[in-house]
Amino acid sequence: MPVSPKQARTLKHRSWVAFLVIPPIVFMSLFVVYPILSAFAYAFYEWRGLARGEFVGLANFKEVLIGPIMGPVVWNAFLHNVYALVALMIIQNGGGFFLAWLLYKEPFGFRFHRVAVFVPVVLSTIIVGFLWKLFLNPNFGIVNQALFTVGLDSLAKPWLGDASTALGALILANAWHFVGFPTLVYLAGMQRIPSEIIEAARLDGTSEWQLLKNVIWPLVAPSTTILFTLLFIGAFNWFEIPYVMVGLDGSPYGTTDVLGLVFYRTAFGNQSASIQNFGQGSALATLLFLFIVVFASMLTLWLRRREIQF
Amino acid sequence: MRGLTMNLTRRMLMGVAMGGYLLSAGAAMAKTELTFWSWRQEDKAFYQDVIKKFQEKEPDISVKFETYAPENYQTILSTALAAGRGPDVIQARAYGNLEAIATPGYLLALDKQNVPELANFPDSALAAETLRSDGKVYAVPFAMQAQLVVYNKKILKDAGLNLPKTWDELIALCQALKAKNINPFSNGTATAWQNETIVGGLLSSMIGKQFEADIVSGKANFTDPRFVNALAKLKEVSQYFAPNFTGVDYPSSQQLFVAGRAAMFAGGSYEVANFKSQNPTLDLGVFPAPVLKAGDEALIATYYDGGYAVNAKTEKKDAAVKFVRFLATPEYGTAFTNTLKNLSPIKGIKIEDPITQDVAKLADHSMSYLMLVHFRYQEPSGSVLLQSNVQKMLAGQQTPEQAAAEINKGIATYYKPFQK
Numbered sequence: 001m002p003v004s005p006k007q008a009r010t011l012k013h014r015s016w017v018a019f020l021v022i023p024p025i026v027f028m029s030l031f032v033v034y035p036i037l038s039a040f041a042y043a044f045y046e047w048r049g050l051a052r053g054e055f056v057g058l059a060n061f062k063e064v065l066i067g068p069i070m071g072p073v074v075w076n077a078f079l080h081n082v083y084a085l086v087a088l089m090i091i092q093n094g095g096g097f098f099l100a101w102l103l104y105k106e107p108f109g110f111r112f113h114r115v116a117v118f119v120p121v122v123l124s125t126i127i128v129g130f131l132w133k134l135f136l137n138p139n140f141g142i143v144n145q146a147l148f149t150v151g152l153d154s155l156a157k158p159w160l161g162d163a164s165t166a167l168g169a170l171i172l173a174n175a176w177h178f179v180g181f182p183t184l185v186y187l188a189g190m191q192r193i194p195s196e197i198i199e200a201a202r203l204d205g206t207s208e209w210q211l212l213k214n215v216i217w218p219l220v221a222p223s224t225t226i227l228f229t230l231l232f233i234g235a236f237n238w239f240e241i242p243y244v245m246v247g248l249d250g251s252p253y254g255t256t257d258v259l260g261l262v263f264y265r266t267a268f269g270n271q272s273a274s275i276q277n278f279g280q281g282s283a284l285a286t287l288l289f290l291f292i293v294v295f296a297s298m299l300t301l302w303l304r305r306r307e308i309q310f
Numbered sequence: 311m312r313g314l315t316m317n318l319t320r321r322m323l324m325g326v327a328m329g330g331y332l333l334s335a336g337a338a339m340a341k342t343e344l345t346f347w348s349w350r351q352e353d354k355a356f357y358q359d360v361i362k363k364f365q366e367k368e369p370d371i372s373v374k375f376e377t378y379a380p381e382n383y384q385t386i387l388s389t390a391l392a393a394g395r396g397p398d399v400i401q402a403r404a405y406g407n408l409e410a411i412a413t414p415g416y417l418l419a420l421d422k423q424n425v426p427e428l429a430n431f432p433d434s435a436l437a438a439e440t441l442r443s444d445g446k447v448y449a450v451p452f453a454m455q456a457q458l459v460v461y462n463k464k465i466l467k468d469a470g471l472n473l474p475k476t477w478d479e480l481i482a483l484c485q486a487l488k489a490k491n492i493n494p495f496s497n498g499t500a501t502a503w504q505n506e507t508i509v510g511g512l513l514s515s516m517i518g519k520q521f522e523a524d525i526v527s528g529k530a531n532f533t534d535p536r537f538v539n540a541l542a543k544l545k546e547v548s549q550y551f552a553p554n555f556t557g558v559d560y561p562s563s564q565q566l567f568v569a570g571r572a573a574m575f576a577g578g579s580y581e582v583a584n585f586k587s588q589n590p591t592l593d594l595g596v597f598p599a600p601v602l603k604a605g606d607e608a609l610i611a612t613y614y615d616g617g618y619a620v621n622a623k624t625e626k627k628d629a630a631v632k633f634v635r636f637l638a639t640p641e642y643g644t645a646f647t648n649t650l651k652n653l654s655p656i657k658g659i660k661i662e663d664p665i666t667q668d669v670a671k672l673a674d675h676s677m678s679y680l681m682l683v684h685f686r687y688q689e690p691s692g693s694v695l696l697q698s699n700v701q702k703m704l705a706g707q708q709t710p711e712q713a714a715a716e717i718n719k720g721i722a723t724y725y726k727p728f729q730k
Contacts, residue, residue, distance in 0.1 A: 012656065014662020046371065048410075048413045048414055051392065051413070051414025051415070051416075068692055069689055069720075069723060070689075103606065135557075136557075137557070137558075138553070138554030138557035138558065138560060139552070139553055139554055139558065139562070147495070157557070158554040158555075158556045158558070159557060160500060160557050160559075161498075161499070161500045161554070161555075161556030161557030161558070161705070162556060162705075164556065187341070191558065192478060208709045230526075246500075248500060249502035249503075249694075249697065249698065251500055251501065251701065252499075252500065252502075252525075252556065252696055252701050252702070252705060253502075253699070253701045253702040253705070255697040268384070268385045269384060269385075269405075269407070270694075271380065271381060271384060271407070272502075272503035272506075272693070273385075273502065273503055273686075273691060273693040273694045273697055274686075274688065274689060274690075274691045274693065274694050275406045275407065275409075275410060275412060275686065275688070275691060276384075276388075278691065289569070
């Protein structure tokens with residue numbers, strides 16, 4: 001049967017679509033879906049080193065969530081992740097919003113500042129971590145030196161060695177590193193707002209604060225949604241900054257422990273202290289993955305509905 | 311015509327294949343290349359030299375030395391082994407970390423038949439490379455390490471002060487140094503595992519061999535006064551650590567000592583070579599943990615770093631075993647000790663370096679580096695517990711009694727004798 005030109009076109013179109021779609025699907029299945037599923041499967045076995053042992057059902061999940069040894073460690077770390085999320089939401093995203101507002105008003109030198117605020121984001125997290133570790137060194141770090149110079153000796157502390165300041169120091173280092181990202185997203189969001197709306201508000205005689213609170217903030221809600229979702233994911237996957245600055249143990253004595261560190265220690269072992277348990281590590285990774293997927297999706301849906309269209 | 315070419319091609323191919331087979335068999339006789347993995351990038355020159363010496367004896371075997379970053383080594387190695395690959399010869403760690411790769415059967419069991427040179431080692435060294443479940447040795451040990459006190463001879467001499475034998479003398483020495491505005495110790499506790507090395511270096515004589523024996527036999531546990539009192543002494547001496555020691559991490563404490571800004575460093579014998587390489591003008595010495603009262607036995611805490619193992623799945627087993635046997639000879643042990651300034655456990659080696667000689671002499675009076683040797687097989691490991699609880703105690707957040715009780719409670723979750 002001869003192929004009509006129309007059929008030929010559809011065929012050509014279809015093979016073109018297939019050509020575009022199949023490679024990414026194969027790639028994703030191989031490098032994303034398969035590892036996730038296998039990690040999920042690993043979590044149901046007992047492991048001796050990296051050799052798979054017996055099928056143990058939900059025992060690993062149980063140990064990770066409510067076991068006498070792993071349970072307290074995991075929940076302690078989870079709590080720190082929650083702190084990090086809340087604190088970064090205020091400092092990093094909130095700070096980004098105000099920085100964006102300042103840049104939006106195009107003050108003197110705003111082009112320079114627009115770049116400057118984004119530069120740390122481009123730096124490697126490892127470099128930022130080491131840099132801040134040096135800054136916070138109790139004896140020669142720039143932070144304590146600065147405090148000595150201005151006569152605030154009593155405020156100087158071994159920041160990363162003090163249980164009351166270590167986690168806060170990590171959060172601030174992280175905020176310094178990434179604040180440029182929310183700034184840029186909010187700035188783009190603000191620049192999208194039609195200028196008539198702002199002019200109209202100004203004509204009505206709103207104060208700067210009212211303008212920010214009642215006009216700008218609601219209108220950049222889509223940016224908030226995306227930033228909050230990303231921060232949520234980032235805060236629960238937090239690893240690099242704590243790893244570089246306080247080590248795998250969440251020093252001092254677990255006060256900076258986060259789930260990423262617990263996962264790494266459990267799955268791969270900590271050379272200078274502990275041994276690996278791949279099954280429990282996989283169980284923790286699976287739970288963390290499910291938690292992030294479920295909550296991030298719910299959050300996005302909920303926040304999306306609150307956005308205002310214009 | 312076409313048939314002819316086909317035929318010819320086929321014949322040629324067969325010839326080539328045949329020749330190739332013969333050649334490869336010949337080549338296998340002539341040259342076997344072993345791969346050898348390690349985490350010791352800094353020892354590369356030494357190992358290359360060793361390989362050259364080995365090849366003088368075994369010209370048919372060549373060895374390719376490859377290194378990975380220490381913090382990722384175990385992960386990379388166990389992943390490769392799990393995938394059925396990995397190197398022919400493996401630099402492996404000891405104790406619990408050895409078990410992680412030996413238990414699944416990735417390593418070739420060694421005995422006096424296939425490696426007669428095992429007779430060159432003391433039992434405690436072989437024990438470090440023995441799998442507890444089957445009692446077989448899986449690696450040729452390479453280095454003994456000790457936790458002790460390293461000191462700067464010049465600082466003590468200039469200050470006119472003597473080495474302390476007892477704990478009271480140590481405290482007096484610290485006070486005298488402090489009065490002269492010298493940091494007694496450069497140690498800091500911000501890096502968790504440093505807390506364990508400090509305990510080993512400073513408290514071993516007070517904890518004592520008998521305590522170790524009692525722990526192993528189950529007669530005592532960690533709430534024992536010998537252990538609790540030693541922790542209390544550590545709390546006392548911590549005021550002489552680096553300024554703001556709770557925030558001083560491992561590299562900073564090393565730097566402080568290397569720069570000659572502190573008199574002592576409680577830690578590993580492996581630090582000496584490292585300190586010297588960073589500042590060759592340093593004149594260093596070592597002494598054991600101070601004793602509680604004069605006449606007690608002064609001890610250092612010793613353990614074995616790791617060993618050289620053979621991949622059980624290697625196709626070049628004979629060559630790999632030959633290489634590992636070479637790494638078990640006194641000739642190798644002597645080169646290892648003198649070049650790397652790390653003490654090889656092989657009997658009958660000749661030590662040139664005076665500090666290594668001192669360490670070897672001190673090792674005659676030693677106890678185990680307790681948590682690594684006995685309690686790093688299960689979670690929560692004794693090391694995790696000791697590190698975090700001592701860190702917390704030294705930060706003033708718990709008493710020595712509380713720290714000891716926490717350590718005991720953690721280990722009791724799996725160690726039967728403590729569950730009584």
